[in-house]
Amino acid sequence: MAELDLRGTDPTQALKLLDELWETRGAGTGRVLVTDESRLLMPHAAVFARLRTPLVGALLCVAVGRPGGATGLEVPGPLLAGQDAGLLWVPDEAGHGWRPDGPALIAGPDVPGGGLARLRELLRLPEVFDRTAVLAAAVPGGVSNPGMRLAAGLPDDAEFASALLTAISELLEPDARPAVPPLEEGEGEPEETTVRVRDGSPLKAAGERAEAAVAGAHTAAERLGGPSSLLLFRRPLPAVGEIAHAGQAVAELPTHWGTLFAEVPADIEPFPGQHRLLREKGVLLPEPEKPDREQVRMAFGGYVAEALTRGSSLAGLKEGLREQQQRVVPPRLDAERELDRACPAEVLDRLRGDARLPRSQAWLPLPGLAVTLLAGLGPFGVAGAAAFGVIYVLLIGLSLVRGPGDGLRDERAPMMETVAACVLGCFLVGAVGPVDLSPALRLASVLLAGGGALATTLWSWRSRCRRWVRATGLEEVPAVLAELDATALRLAAGWVRAARGRAGVADLVRAAAAVAGVRDALAWHAETRPAADGRTGARVELVASVRRHLRGLVEAALEPCWGDPADDLPTVHQERACTATADRLTEWERRASLHGALEPPPSASDASLRMEEADAGALANEVAHRPDGVMWQLLGPGELALTRDGDRHPPCVRFAPEATRAALAARCPADTLWIRSSRHAGVLRLVPVRPDAVRQSWTSDGDSWETT
Numbered sequence: 001m002a003e004l005d006l007r008g009t010d011p012t013q014a015l016k017l018l019d020e021l022w023e024t025r026g027a028g029t030g031r032v033l034v035t036d037e038s039r040l041l042m043p044h045a046a047v048f049a050r051l052r053t054p055l056v057g058a059l060l061c062v063a064v065g066r067p068g069g070a071t072g073l074e075v076p077g078p079l080l081a082g083q084d085a086g087l088l089w090v091p092d093e094a095g096h097g098w099r100p101d102g103p104a105l106i107a108g109p110d111v112p113g114g115g116l117a118r119l120r121e122l123l124r125l126p127e128v129f130d131r132t133a134v135l136a137a138a139v140p141g142g143v144s145n146p147g148m149r150l151a152a153g154l155p156d157d158a159e160f161a162s163a164l165l166t167a168i169s170e171l172l173e174p175d176a177r178p179a180v181p182p183l184e185e186g187e188g189e190p191e192e193t194t195v196r197v198r199d200g201s202p203l204k205a206a207g208e209r210a211e212a213a214v215a216g217a218h219t220a221a222e223r224l225g226g227p228s229s230l231l232l233f234r235r236p237l238p239a240v241g242e243i244a245h246a247g248q249a250v251a252e253l254p255t256h257w258g259t260l261f262a263e264v265p266a267d268i269e270p271f272p273g274q275h276r277l278l279r280e281k282g283v284l285l286p287e288p289e290k291p292d293r294e295q296v297r298m299a300f301g302g303y304v305a306e307a308l309t310r311g312s313s314l315a316g317l318k319e320g321l322r323e324q325q326q327r328v329v330p331p332r333l334d335a336e337r338e339l340d341r342a343c344p345a346e347v348l349d350r351l352r353g354d355a356r357l358p359r360s361q362a363w364l365p366l367p368g369l370a371v372t373l374l375a376g377l378g379p380f381g382v383a384g385a386a387a388f389g390v391i392y393v394l395l396i397g398l399s400l401v402r403g404p405g406d407g408l409r410d411e412r413a414p415m416m417e418t419v420a421a422c423v424l425g426c427f428l429v430g431a432v433g434p435v436d437l438s439p440a441l442r443l444a445s446v447l448l449a450g451g452g453a454l455a456t457t458l459w460s461w462r463s464r465c466r467r468w469v470r471a472t473g474l475e476e477v478p479a480v481l482a483e484l485d486a487t488a489l490r491l492a493a494g495w496v497r498a499a500r501g502r503a504g505v506a507d508l509v510r511a512a513a514a515v516a517g518v519r520d521a522l523a524w525h526a527e528t529r530p531a532a533d534g535r536t537g538a539r540v541e542l543v544a545s546v547r548r549h550l551r552g553l554v555e556a557a558l559e560p561c562w563g564d565p566a567d568d569l570p571t572v573h574q575e576r577a578c579t580a581t582a583d584r585l586t587e588w589e590r591r592a593s594l595h596g597a598l599e600p601p602p603s604a605s606d607a608s609l610r611m612e613e614a615d616a617g618a619l620a621n622e623v624a625h626r627p628d629g630v631m632w633q634l635l636g637p638g639e640l641a642l643t644r645d646g647d648r649h650p651p652c653v654r655f656a657p658e659a660t661r662a663a664l665a666a667r668c669p670a671d672t673l674w675i676r677s678s679r680h681a682g683v684l685r686l687v688p689v690r691p692d693a694v695r696q697s698w699t700s701d702g703d704s705w706e707t708t
Contacts, residue, residue, distance in 0.1 A: 001030070001126060001129065002021055003032075004017060004035070005017075006034060006037075006044050007064065011044060014046075031058045031129050032058070033061075033123050033124065034047075034048075034059070035064065036064070037064055038064065038065045038066060041063055041074065042074055045076035048076050049076070058129070059085060060088065060129060061079060061086075061087050061088070062087075062088045062119065064093060066091045072642075073089060073693060073694050075142075075694055075696050075697070076697060076698075077697060080142040085137055086132075087136065087142055088132075088144060088145070088146050089143050089145055091636060092634055093116040094115060094634075095147075095148075095632050095634040096632075096633060098631065100627075100643070100648060100650065100687060101628060101648055105637055109632060115148065115632055115634045119634065122148070122655075125655070125676075127673045128684065132686070139651070140688055140691055141688065141689060143688070143694045144650075144686035145634065145639070145642075145643060146684060146687075147632055148631060148632045148682060149625045149632065150680070150681070151619050151623065151656075151682045153615065154657070154680075154681060155538075155539065155598065155678070159538045160538075160597035163538040163597070164529075164550070166546075166547075167550045168522045168550065169526065170311070171519075172314065172519065172526065173316075174313070174315055194489075195284065195286070195489050195492040196283075198282035198283075198284055200282070203281050203282050206249075207481075209249045209252070210249040210481060213246040213250070214477050214481065216242050216246070217239070217242040221474055224238075224239040224468075225462035226462070230399060230457075230458065230461050237403075246474070246477065247352050250343065250477060250481065251351075253343070253481075254339045254340075254342070254484060257491075258336055261339075262336075263277055264278060264495070266333045266335050266494035267332050269495065269498040270285075270495050278495075283492055285495060300324070300562055301562055304321075304554075305555055308554060309551065314515050314518060318515045321508050321512045325509070328504035328505050328508060329501050329505060338487050339484070339491075342483045342484040343480055343484045344480075347476060347477070350473040351474065355472060356403075357400075357403030357468050358464045358468055359411065359414070360396070360460060364396060365417045365418045368389065368422045368425070368453075369424060371425070371449045372386075372389040372422050372425025372428075372429065373425050373428065373429065374388075375387065375389070375445070375449040377437060377441070377442060378445050379442050379446075381429065384446065385425055386426050389423070391450070392418070392422060393415075393418055395454065396415070398457075399457055403464065403465070510561040511561040512570070513573050514561050514573045514576070516574050517573070517579075518577050520574075521577070521581035521585065525585050541609060541610055542609070545598065545609050545610070552605075553581060553584050553585070553588075553601055553603065556584070556603045558577070560573065560577075561573055588602070595679075596678030598659035608661065609659045609662075609663065611660060611663040616660070616667070620667035622682050622683075623672055623681055625683050633685075642690055650686055652683050652686070653683070653685075654668065655672065655673040656681040657676075657677065658674040658675060660678075660681070
């Protein structure tokens, strides 16, 4: 936007002002607003001729005052030539209230500079200028008289200063209580990276030995309890040795890991020398990852945004970041206790294989009695019963001495009961005497007695062996190995977490320093702005908008802290945040002084103002004012006759701040302009001037203005 004021200048001075404009703005400019006196339009015809160049995108002229002669308004031909030229004639700078269909005028508003100053202020807005230039050029005859309907009640600079100081004072509150609790432990951290053990390494070999020993023990335990394990006189039993060997192999595994964790604690980041030890043991840690700035920003930056949204002061935010540091630091780990929990000593003790075989069943004497009775029915009578009784007692005794431990000493009482049952059977056979049975039945009774004695002994032996295997805990060992492996790798992952935790703590320390820098900048800003600038009177919605934008400035100041690739010192971030916040505040105030109190800071993504229902309705009514209603028309009683009769709906330019669009869009006409400036809202009306009241004149009778 270039502005040229030719009022009170002679033709030479006017051309000189134009030359200065070209020198200042360059030969080409998008928009040129010219203000001139009506009586000087013709003497300045050469200026308008030079402005009619393709280098000027849009030209709009405001002619002030009444013409000097009685022939009406004389306008240079170059000014109105073409389809993109228009003239706004302001015969009365103060203006009056006027309705197009009524001849009566009422007194206009009493404002400094009158209506002309407000008109020029509106035309300096690029959006209003462009729409007005198009509508003015389309008016028949090219000349129109402007009128305005301006909304009152928009926030001014004093309100903005008051709202800003209020928002700053809230952030500077000394309350150090965090508005939101710290993130949960592990929240926002990257996914756990797997720690591996290299094939062929000492730790891997120890694990493979333990698995092989457990598999061999399982195979031997499956064979234990069969006839061969009882009748083939081999001692000690193979299963006992296999289980004991498995226990030793399993016990070595937590010892290896425990020694490693004693050398390299699981809750600290390994030093270079410790890294070499880990490689020798076969522990493969993942390569150090560069901080994922986006993930860190979403976690820690999201916490900062939520805390500020809930009204946390900078002191409370700093305290929340300090508490978060305690959660980011990996917890202390007791590797020895964790390994003992995964591989209990009680399991290893049972795996030694020296546990005593479970006691024999209490009902074993009853089969002995049955065996002797059946054998007594055979051809040998009492002798057969005694022989089979002895066989049964020997088999039971064998099952007692074959198992681990001194079973015979502990089983004396059950053994004596079995002998007594067999003796009782023999006595009963002798007392009853021979029984008349066929030879086949006698043979069957003998076979049944022998088979029963053997089957009972084997079943008792197998049952006791199975109970003994369960007592050793062999069936639990695979789950113990899996838990031990998972626990060891989880503890080893603590080395990775410690490295990541160090990076997270560094981010939080930098952020806390940046918060201190922001606080310094805000405190300095508040001290240099006196309370008289507007401590009172700022409306609630404006304070809320400024508060939201100020929170955005704080978040922007902390943004470089998250995953800083340069890993700068906290003092660097503090100074950087202080400088950035001060610069952004200064730029925000500069923009607000240019465009109004609703202008957001440079980094803001949402500039909308949340308005009260009553305020939004009142502002929308002004913007939607009827074109034939009463407006502040810049004319006097003598110019009423020069306006076109019967034009009840002259063209209008409706405009409102872009910041109010969300609240007003549904209430305003579709052709409303949403402008950047938040100082202006309302309607600019262009009432056409009768074409017969305007006379175009050229520089000479014979030459066209283009050749002049």
